[in-house]
Structure formats: C-alpha cells, structure tokens
Amino acid sequence: MxxxxxxxxxxxxxxxxxxxxxxxxxxxxxxxxxxxxxxxxxxxxxxxxxxxxxxxxxxxxxxxxxxxxxxxxxxxxxxxxxxxxxxxxxxxxxxxxxxxxxxxxxxxxxxxxxxxxxxxxxxxxxxxxxxxxxxxxxxxxxxxxxxxxxxxxxxxxxxAGQTFGLFGGRSLGIDTGTFDPLQWKRLFQVDTEHIDQLEIIRRADMIDPARTAAMIAWLERTTARVDYGKGKLTPEKLAFQANCYLATTELIAERGLDFVAIKCMPDLTNFYVPQCLSAALLPGPYDADGAKAPVMMACEADADAALTMEMLKQVSGGKPVLFMDVSYIDDEAQVFYMPNCGAFCSWYAARADDPAENLRRVELRPANRPGGGAITYFTAAPGPLTFARLYRVEGQYRMAIVRGATVSIPPEKYEAFVAARGPHQLPTAFARLEVDIDAFIASFASNHILAVDGVYVQELVHLCQLLSVKPVVYER
Missing domain, CATH: 3.40.50.10940 (Rossmann fold)
Incomplete structure (x- = not known):
C-alpha cells in the first residue's frame, strides 16, 4: 500500500x-x-x-x-x-x-x-x-x-503530472466516455497521450513467442477452464489476445502512461480480438510474470471512467478497481446487475491475495463477437465496495459517489438471469447500493460505473473538494 x-x-x-x-x-x-x-x-x-x-x-x-x-x-x-x-x-x-x-x-x-x-x-x-x-x-x-x-x-x-493513454477514439457512440484533454490539464494536471489502437495489434505481432507460451500456460494452469473449440475461441486467438496484453504493457512502460482506456469495440472485436485479457489483468496486482502494480484500464475508450478508476486506486492506497455497466435493476430485491462487455478485473473473483485463488474462479469462454477470442467469465465475490463516476453537467465536473456491496443472489434468480441473457453471457457483479433507485435513475449520468474494494466515501468527497469537482453522494 x-x-x-x-x-x-x-x-x-x-x-x-x-x-x-x-x-x-x-x-x-x-x-x-x-x-x-x-x-x-x-x-x-x-x-x-x-x-x-x-x-x-x-x-x-x-x-x-x-x-x-x-x-x-x-x-x-x-x-x-x-x-x-x-x-x-x-x-x-x-x-x-x-x-x-x-x-x-x-x-x-x-x-x-x-x-x-x-x-x-x-x-x-x-x-x-x-x-x-x-x-x-x-x-x-x-x-x-x-x-x-x-x-x-x-x-x-x-x-498531478500523470499521463493518460487513450488508445483509439469514441466507442459505439458512447458520448459520456469522451472528454476535453485541456480541461483535465487545468483541473487535474493530467496530460493525455493519444495512440492508435492498431499500434497494439502491430506490436502484438512482435512479441517473443516464449513470452506468449508462458502466459498461455499460466492461464491454462490457473483458470477454471479454457473453452477451446467452442465458438471462435481457439489457441491461436487466445495467443493473440495474450500478445495484445503484453504489447499493451510494453507501450504503457515505453510511453510512461499511468492509466489508460482502449476503444476495442467494434474495430478490434469485429476484425481482430477483444482486449479482455488486458481488462482482466491490467487493473489487478498480478499477471503471468508475478506481482505488479495495478494499472487502471477503462473499456470502450471511456476517459472519465479511467480517471475515476485512477482516483479510486489512489484514495484506496493502490487497490484494484472494477469497470462495469449499469445493466439491470431488480427493484424488488434492490439489487443491481452490473456486467461488462467481456472482462472484469480478475482480483474481484475472490478478492484474495493469492492470484490462484482468484483465477480458479475465472473461466475463459468464447466471445460472441465476430473476431472471436475469449472473455473472462466469473461472478464478483461478495464484499463492500465504494462506487463512483466522474461526469459533467454543462461542462462542469461532478462525481457520483455511492456506498454498496457485491452480494450473492438466490440460485433461481441467477438461473433466470442466465436464461434471459441466452448466449450473451458476461462477467457480472450483483450489487446492493445504498441508494434510492428512482433518484439514481433520474440523475446518474453514465452507463458505466466504477468501484473499489472497501469504503472510501469521505476520501472521495475530500478529493472532489480539493479538485473543484462537485461531489454527489447518493443515499437511501
């Protein structure tokens, strides 16, 4: 820490x-x-x-x-x-x-x-x-x-003084993921490095095959299973995904990037491979080479999500952070269903210090998009979380802050959710938020939400005040 x-x-x-x-x-x-x-x-x-x-x-x-x-x-x-x-x-x-x-x-x-x-x-x-x-x-x-x-x-x-790496541009028309680099420089003293996401693809072809083989062996040994032969998940596709992860880590190191966002969809998911291994491993404290410092990564080029993740990482002393969609709300049970398009930070599978304890709960399943490859499938382990999201209202930054926890849902609820999703199965966090759901729906300003292990509401309020960001704390 x-x-x-x-x-x-x-x-x-x-x-x-x-x-x-x-x-x-x-x-x-x-x-x-x-x-x-x-x-x-x-x-x-x-x-x-x-x-x-x-x-x-x-x-x-x-x-x-x-x-x-x-x-x-x-x-x-x-x-x-x-x-x-x-x-x-x-x-x-x-x-x-x-x-x-x-x-x-x-x-x-x-x-x-x-x-x-x-x-x-x-x-x-x-x-x-x-x-x-x-x-x-x-x-x-x-x-x-x-x-x-x-x-x-x-x-x-x-x-202050950090550099954000943005790979690609707006994804899937998600305007809430866009940002003003000069506003960041003024408010947060954060610089931005724009990088074409095809640079990841180019560099992936240059990875030493021995490193690829070592990472694949680690994944096959430590995860619950790898569903080769189902859909378009092949050893070759998974190897290319591993190379993309390794290439991204090299680019982060070479360019001095502190946190990143990657467009991914639809370009890479349609014609190459999804960047799900990067989303699963970058924000966590380990990979095939052993222990490492978490590097925050947001999917779908969501810059404000990436910055929120970095803030959550910093106030928590360096913890991993979750990137999620606000997808479905069970109003009766007061539970939010929060998946992501193909990956969660794998640390949240068990919240364990031992990587093997987390990864044995993670399945590599076939992605359902044209490019094939793997998604990382698991349900986030129960435990306290602080949820947050930077957003703007008429150009002025605010931060939504919510206390909550991931929970286990009854088997029949889970089975109904799986059935409703059909072939589109994704990693999911089932979360109970300390929030009035109607008030949340009426004002929460993004489809993406971020969360960190533990309770850091007051830390975020203080940070917002120091940065001239208006804190918006949701409560019941």
Missing part, C-alpha cells in the same frame, strides 16, 4: 515571556504526543523534533518537509500561537492542511486554532479543522477525521 506522506509542524507562541512562563511547558509535550498519535495511523509522518516558534524556524521546517516530498500538512496549534505565523507556514508549504488543536481548558489552543483557520477561510485556502485530544477517544477521532483527508490529499498530489 502506498501510504500518504504527511508533514507535521507544531506552532508555539513566539513571545519569549509567555513561552517560558506559560505555554512552553504545555506545547512541547503535546508536540511529542502529536507525533506519537499520528505515527499510529497508516501514514508516513515527517516531523521535526522541535516546536516552531519564530519565522526562521517555521521556514526551515517547511523547507525540510518540501524536501521530504510530503503531500499534506498537519498544522498543530496545541496552545495559543500567533495565527499569522501558522498561516505563513501553511502558505509557504502550499499543500492541503489539517489544522489541529485540543480540548484542554488550560491551553488557549482553540483561540489560536480559530484565528488561523478563520484566516484560511478568508483567503480561500483548503483545509480541514480537527479539535480533539491526542490520546484515548480523541486520538481515534483524529484518525477518523484526518485519515480520509490525508488519503485525498495524497491522491491529488499523485494525480
């Missing part, structure tokens, strides 16, 4: 007499308590052992935090301190900030805290206020409030 890099500065009264007579003996132990409290959180903490009281000390600590590459700041005001000096340090560092104080009646900490935070409001500086003691329930409160903000700040920092 990629832990947020967090800096701490404890600010002390700059007046010598008050520091020596009153505040020094209360501030210095609380500085050490703050260090101990924050180090219990899943973050990398960077802190000077001394309290910063004067301009020169504040500037030196800020510069040290810059050099350490911190992604957010805790501005700790345990006792009275001059608000302008707190704001000086915050502005010099220029990062999202948690302003922290305690509930002690002895410290006058709330006075300096409100003075500094009020100034930040007046100058429009993003920050989070936390007032809690550093031990016991107060420490738990600090973690509950600050950790989602830390994760959001880290996600914002890591998103």
């Amino acid at each position: 990629n832990l947020p890099q967090i800096g701490l500065i404890t600010f002390g009264d700059n007046r010598d007499h008050e520091w020596q007579a009153v505040f020094g003996r209360m501030t210095e132990p609380r500085h050490q308590q703050a260090i101990a409290c924050l180090r219990r959180l899943p973050i990398e903490l960077h802190a000077d052992p001394a309290v910063a009281r004067q301009k020169e000390e504040i500037d030196a600590q800020v510069d040290a935090l810059k050099a350490a590459g911190v992604e957010a700041l805790v501005a700790h005001t345990p006792c009275w301190t001059s608000p302008n000096l707190v704001v000086r340090g915050i502005q010099r560092l220029g990062l999202p900030t948690v302003v922290l104080t305690n509930k002690s009646p002895a410290t006058h900490g709330t006075v300096g805290f409100l003075g500094a935070a009020g100034t930040l409001d007046q100058i429009g500086y993003p920050h989070l206020r936390v007032r809690a003691d550093l031990e016991g329930q107060g420490a738990e409160q600090i973690g509950a409030c600050a950790l989602p903000y830390f994760r959001a700040a880290a996600a914002q920092a890591r998103l």
Whole structure:
C-alpha cells in the first residue's frame, strides 16, 4: 500500500515571556504526543523534533518537509500561537492542511486554532479543522477525521503530472466516455497521450513467442477452464489476445502512461480480438510474470471512467478497481446487475491475495463477437465496495459517489438471469447500493460505473473538494 506522506509542524507562541512562563511547558509535550498519535495511523509522518516558534524556524521546517516530498500538512496549534505565523507556514508549504488543536481548558489552543483557520477561510485556502485530544477517544477521532483527508490529499498530489493513454477514439457512440484533454490539464494536471489502437495489434505481432507460451500456460494452469473449440475461441486467438496484453504493457512502460482506456469495440472485436485479457489483468496486482502494480484500464475508450478508476486506486492506497455497466435493476430485491462487455478485473473473483485463488474462479469462454477470442467469465465475490463516476453537467465536473456491496443472489434468480441473457453471457457483479433507485435513475449520468474494494466515501468527497469537482453522494 502506498501510504500518504504527511508533514507535521507544531506552532508555539513566539513571545519569549509567555513561552517560558506559560505555554512552553504545555506545547512541547503535546508536540511529542502529536507525533506519537499520528505515527499510529497508516501514514508516513515527517516531523521535526522541535516546536516552531519564530519565522526562521517555521521556514526551515517547511523547507525540510518540501524536501521530504510530503503531500499534506498537519498544522498543530496545541496552545495559543500567533495565527499569522501558522498561516505563513501553511502558505509557504502550499499543500492541503489539517489544522489541529485540543480540548484542554488550560491551553488557549482553540483561540489560536480559530484565528488561523478563520484566516484560511478568508483567503480561500483548503483545509480541514480537527479539535480533539491526542490520546484515548480523541486520538481515534483524529484518525477518523484526518485519515480520509490525508488519503485525498495524497491522491491529488499523485494525480498531478500523470499521463493518460487513450488508445483509439469514441466507442459505439458512447458520448459520456469522451472528454476535453485541456480541461483535465487545468483541473487535474493530467496530460493525455493519444495512440492508435492498431499500434497494439502491430506490436502484438512482435512479441517473443516464449513470452506468449508462458502466459498461455499460466492461464491454462490457473483458470477454471479454457473453452477451446467452442465458438471462435481457439489457441491461436487466445495467443493473440495474450500478445495484445503484453504489447499493451510494453507501450504503457515505453510511453510512461499511468492509466489508460482502449476503444476495442467494434474495430478490434469485429476484425481482430477483444482486449479482455488486458481488462482482466491490467487493473489487478498480478499477471503471468508475478506481482505488479495495478494499472487502471477503462473499456470502450471511456476517459472519465479511467480517471475515476485512477482516483479510486489512489484514495484506496493502490487497490484494484472494477469497470462495469449499469445493466439491470431488480427493484424488488434492490439489487443491481452490473456486467461488462467481456472482462472484469480478475482480483474481484475472490478478492484474495493469492492470484490462484482468484483465477480458479475465472473461466475463459468464447466471445460472441465476430473476431472471436475469449472473455473472462466469473461472478464478483461478495464484499463492500465504494462506487463512483466522474461526469459533467454543462461542462462542469461532478462525481457520483455511492456506498454498496457485491452480494450473492438466490440460485433461481441467477438461473433466470442466465436464461434471459441466452448466449450473451458476461462477467457480472450483483450489487446492493445504498441508494434510492428512482433518484439514481433520474440523475446518474453514465452507463458505466466504477468501484473499489472497501469504503472510501469521505476520501472521495475530500478529493472532489480539493479538485473543484462537485461531489454527489447518493443515499437511501
């Protein structure tokens, strides 16, 4: 897990007499308590052992935090301190900030805290206020409030400077997958590299046959089954799909791409092979070569889906992410049926650390499109999810955010679903969302939705606020 890099500065009264007579003996132990409290959180903490009281000390600590590459700041005001000096340090560092104080009646900490935070409001500086003691329930409160903000700040920092790789253009007329690269550059500091998807095909023909053979052997050994001879799934087609995956990983590495979207349909599915192995393996933590970092990939050239996936990956500390269609809703059971056109991230077959545990639930079935090849078929394992989707209303970005979980449905429901689909069987997640279905249908602005393991609603809300995106949290 990629832990947020967090800096701490404890600010002390700059007046010598008050520091020596009153505040020094209360501030210095609380500085050490703050260090101990924050180090219990899943973050990398960077802190000077001394309290910063004067301009020169504040500037030196800020510069040290810059050099350490911190992604957010805790501005700790345990006792009275001059608000302008707190704001000086915050502005010099220029990062999202948690302003922290305690509930002690002895410290006058709330006075300096409100003075500094009020100034930040007046100058429009993003920050989070936390007032809690550093031990016991107060420490738990600090973690509950600050950790989602830390994760959001880290996600914002890591998103800036990334490069998105778009293979191909709009797929199947899906307008909601299109985007404005310069709007991304302005809002998110993300660059875009446009690549023809036939470059994947060209490079696939150049893959070392030994690598192809190793990947095919791995798939045949670890998946539940490979349905060769059914439909247009042949060893040659699967080998070409493996080559497409390997070619895509090479292009990602060579061009320095951080996350991608591939058009695929209808060009590649009709005349070559679907990119389902890429969709199953890129967003996950393993492939035939072993453990790897997940690289988010959206199908059907859906750029806003890819960016949503990258945000979900970052706020969750690097977890795999699901790309799904909102296909059918069982209103009576309050369950959404969410398949995809041919692949899910295979990690969600069992959500297991062991790749074999996931892949033994995955079947490689024949694709029903003219080009043939395989789709990855499985039902997503039950467990909590945070669903999200970036979209625009009159050019302004919003993010739909929903808490939910994948669930198991009764066998008779599953059999009826399979029968209704006929030959068009796809990987599916059956999900119960904490949402009013009518309100969701009335306003959700895409056919695609994304999800990550766990609960990260507050992280996404903070991230949206940091990026000037309006968060839209659906609830029952």
